[in-house]
Amino acid sequence: MASTQTSGAQTPVTAEVSAQPSAIAGLDSLELGPARPSAEPGRLARKAWQATWPKLLAIAIVLGAWELFYLSNFHGDSAIGLVKGPGTGLANLWDQMQHAQLWQAIGTTVQTAVAGYLLAMIIGSIIGAIVSRIPPLRAATGSIISGLQTMPSIAWFPFAIILFGLNTSAILFVMVLGAAPSIANGLITGVDYTPPLLLRAGRTMGLSGIALYRHLILPASLPAYVAGLKQGWAFAWRSLMAGELLVIIIGHLSLGILLNNAQDNQDLTSAISIMIVILVIGIVVDAIFSKTDRTVRRRRGLLTDAQSI
Amino acid sequence: MSVIQRRGAPPENSPGASALSDGHLPAGSGDAAIRIADVTKVYGRGPGAVHAIDRLSLTVGCGEFVCLVGASGCGKSTLLSIVAGLDTPTAGQVDTAGRRVAIMFQEPALFPWLTARRNVELALRARRVPKQERTRRALELLETVHLGDFADKRPHELSGGMRQRVAMARALAQDADVLLMDEPFGALDAMTRDLLHDEIERICSERALSVLFVTHNVREAARLGDRVVVLSSRPGRVIEEYDVPRTGPRRIDSASVAELAGRVTDRLREEMRRHG
Ligand SMILES: Nc1ncnc2c1ncn2[C@@H]1O[C@H](COP(=O)(O)OP(=O)(O)O)[C@@H](O)[C@H]1O
Ligand SMILES: [Mg+2]
Numbered sequence: 001m002a003s004t005q006t007s008g009a010q011t012p013v014t015a016e017v018s019a020q021p022s023a024i025a026g027l028d029s030l031e032l033g034p035a036r037p038s039a040e041p042g043r044l045a046r047k048a049w050q051a052t053w054p055k056l057l058a059i060a061i062v063l064g065a066w067e068l069f070y071l072s073n074f075h076g077d078s079a080i081g082l083v084k085g086p087g088t089g090l091a092n093l094w095d096q097m098q099h100a101q102l103w104q105a106i107g108t109t110v111q112t113a114v115a116g117y118l119l120a121m122i123i124g125s126i127i128g129a130i131v132s133r134i135p136p137l138r139a140a141t142g143s144i145i146s147g148l149q150t151m152p153s154i155a156w157f158p159f160a161i162i163l164f165g166l167n168t169s170a171i172l173f174v175m176v177l178g179a180a181p182s183i184a185n186g187l188i189t190g191v192d193y194t195p196p197l198l199l200r201a202g203r204t205m206g207l208s209g210i211a212l213y214r215h216l217i218l219p220a221s222l223p224a225y226v227a228g229l230k231q232g233w234a235f236a237w238r239s240l241m242a243g244e245l246l247v248i249i250i251g252h253l254s255l256g257i258l259l260n261n262a263q264d265n266q267d268l269t270s271a272i273s274i275m276i277v278i279l280v281i282g283i284v285v286d287a288i289f290s291k292t293d294r295t296v297r298r299r300r301g302l303l304t305d306a307q308s309i
Numbered sequence: 310m311s312v313i314q315r316r317g318a319p320p321e322n323s324p325g326a327s328a329l330s331d332g333h334l335p336a337g338s339g340d341a342a343i344r345i346a347d348v349t350k351v352y353g354r355g356p357g358a359v360h361a362i363d364r365l366s367l368t369v370g371c372g373e374f375v376c377l378v379g380a381s382g383c384g385k386s387t388l389l390s391i392v393a394g395l396d397t398p399t400a401g402q403v404d405t406a407g408r409r410v411a412i413m414f415q416e417p418a419l420f421p422w423l424t425a426r427r428n429v430e431l432a433l434r435a436r437r438v439p440k441q442e443r444t445r446r447a448l449e450l451l452e453t454v455h456l457g458d459f460a461d462k463r464p465h466e467l468s469g470g471m472r473q474r475v476a477m478a479r480a481l482a483q484d485a486d487v488l489l490m491d492e493p494f495g496a497l498d499a500m501t502r503d504l505l506h507d508e509i510e511r512i513c514s515e516r517a518l519s520v521l522f523v524t525h526n527v528r529e530a531a532r533l534g535d536r537v538v539v540l541s542s543r544p545g546r547v548i549e550e551y552d553v554p555r556t557g558p559r560r561i562d563s564a565s566v567a568e569l570a571g572r573v574t575d576r577l578r579e580e581m582r583r584h585g
Contacts, residue, residue: 301465
């Protein structure tokens with residue numbers, strides 16, 4: 001009806017646009033921007049290269065510095081003389097990788113990491129969910145949680161060892177104490193910052209109680225929760241490494257034990273190999289979290305394409 | 310004679326005009342969809358209290374499109390929140406006689422993690438529409454607002470006008486009889502707004518929705534409303550009502566719209582001068 005009527009007062013250009021029946025006419029259509037280019041192979045390869053070259057360069061810089069340090073030979077006869085060049089170091093790592101011992105140690109450590117982290121995730125999420133629902137509790141626990149976060153987790157070990165003895169439980173206990181506060185905090189922050197406008201929209205739609213949580217508050221909290229999970233992992237991994245060095249369990253082979261053995265044998269080259277393994281595991285897990293974090297944010301338009309490589 | 314009748318002016322001999330007086334229904338519109346009776350809203354207490362609305366009374370008839378204009382801060386959003394049940398009045402009553410009420414805000418307020426279709430589906434789900442039906446109904450509603458091709462886009466992939474269309478589809482999904490709109494097109498460019506005016510007019514008359522539409526754009530009010538209600542500066546009260554007979558298609562640049570807009574603007578200016 002009214003839309004077919006054109007007015008003479010408009011310039012030809014605007015008249016043409018407003019005569020379009022399409023929904024996206026108007027200046028508004030300019031906002032849409034070009035469609036996302038499709039993922040043809042050439043573009044994918046370029047993207048992959050863009051993502052990898054900084055990492056390759058980082059590795060090259062580290063190896064180069066290592067080699068220079070070795071070649072400079074300024075250490076003379078001191079203990080630093082035990083440092084071999086990257087060639088020898090990497091050969092040692094390769095050698096260790098041929099033996100079951102390293103893999104067994106990695107298996108144990110990863111298993112403890114997964115167990116401790118899952119435990120922290122469950123406990124942290126439950127605490128976060130409860131605390132965010134009960135305002136007085138929320139006010140009181142805020143400082144407890146941030147206090148726990150500032151406490152270096154290694155300081156808990158004497159307490160944990162007295163409580164649990166020299167065994168994995170002590171390590172898990174400290175991991176949970178290190179990681180759960182961050183995870184709880186992430187969830188609480190997410191719930192706190194659920195946009196009030198969305199809450200109003202949800203309530204007029206008739207969402208309430210569990211449905212409001214399931215369809216609005218939890219999805220809205222997801223980015224902050226994922227950030228909390230990521231930070232929690234960093235704390236858990238640190239606590240685990242400290243734990244494996246401090247809590248020596250007889251007949252238990254872990255990366256911490258291998259590091260300890262290297263220390264006892266004054267075997268710097270092996271120590272470096274184990275450290276490289278620890279570093280790589282940390283980097284891989286961190287990359288998984290970063291990827292999840294970016295995916296979550298991109299799906300909500302919180303990330304521009306330039307950032308999303 | 311003028312096509313626009315001012316409330317309280319001496320009744321002219323058209324049958325509709327004679328029945329009009331403040332707080333009563335236009336004749337022939339049956340019962341009221343929204344009855345706002347002496348609503349007062351005060352935020353806070355003590356010396357710092359903000360008197361947002363003062364004994365405001367207003368009735369929206371069934372199928373009527375009422376536009377509310379007033380200076381910013383005069384309590385328009387507050388009033389809509391109260392009618393929507395998102396807020397409670399300090400005094401007075403709002404009666405929608407059990408009708409379902411949907412509200413649209415200036416921001417589309419879509420859930421950014423859901424696609425356009427899923428946003429609409431969620432509203433259907435909240436009213437317990439069976440699962441098998443939801444997708445079909447959501448697509449139909451998106452078709453209604455001409456967004457059928459964009460059903461699987463997320464809000465951030467849509468333009469501002471398209472997002473507002475999705476919000477409209479979502480409001481329609483609530484199967485409301487009463488639609489409240491709080492400056493829904495305030496953030497859009499003039500051309501997009503023009504298109505959406507046509508759509509909202511079509512949809513509301515097709516579905517016989519009763520609408521309370523808040524805007525600070527006087528021309529928009531004159532373009533869309535069956536009635537334009539002017540509020541005073543804070544605390545908000547109704548100071549003037551203008552009836553707009555449905556005389557056929559209107560455009561934002563129609564002469565009748567311009568004339569009414571001019572009169573409403575004069576009235577608003579007068580009100581603002583009075584309040585300094
Ligand atoms: N939650 C609130 N608490 C205190 N004051 C508020 C609140 N909401 C609105 N107000 C005040 O009430 C008055 C009316 O606000 P609002 O209804 O948003 O006006 P409008 O939509 O007409 O611009 C304003 O002065 C505003 O500052
Ligand atoms: Mg407002």
